[in-house]
Amino acid sequence: MFAYDENQYLHEVEKKCDIKTKIETELSCSPFKLTDKIRTNKEVAFFIKQLFDTTKNISQINYSNINLTYCKDCDSALSILNMLHQKGWKVPNYTPGTMSYFVYQKYTSEDTDTAHSVIGQEFMKVVVVLDESFGYDSFGKIIANNTYYSQKQMLYQIITRTIKELHIVIINNDIMLNRCLQILGR
16 A cells, blocks of 8 residues: 655655656556545644635634744744744744755754654644744735745644644744735634
8 A cells, every 4th residue: 555645755856756657657456535634633733725726715614723923033943843843833934054054944943853854744723933034925825935845745744743722823924914814713
């Protein structure tokens, strides 16, 4: 049995390998596709879908397990991230560069886990950061400035680790703040 999520990649080279097609070509039976997230609650799953695609309908759900903090700069965000980590929240960092320094490394929390190290794991309370790198393309899909690893895909990897509660820390990004507020109905 093979289980995979074709959207779960961290580098564009992984996407270009098209493992999904390779697996399905070799199978002697028809693939079975799951319809939705199985680890997250409905509230978190709906929020994630709407965050990644602005064309998704806004669900009239009580988003009581989604928290939002807006920070003007990386220093204040780092304080919030470290405080949440101390309170038991999982705060996976975007994977740092080994040969290069990426902007998101300015707000690396005390949590030692990264987008790469949390693959396949799940946590009750997860924190994600949306900095100025994030926005939307003309089709309403979330985009991010690319680094060696896709920051958009690292966000996907981190945010989909959430089982129950999600805390989003937005750093100086009114576009993402407005979208989150729109989803939350505020």
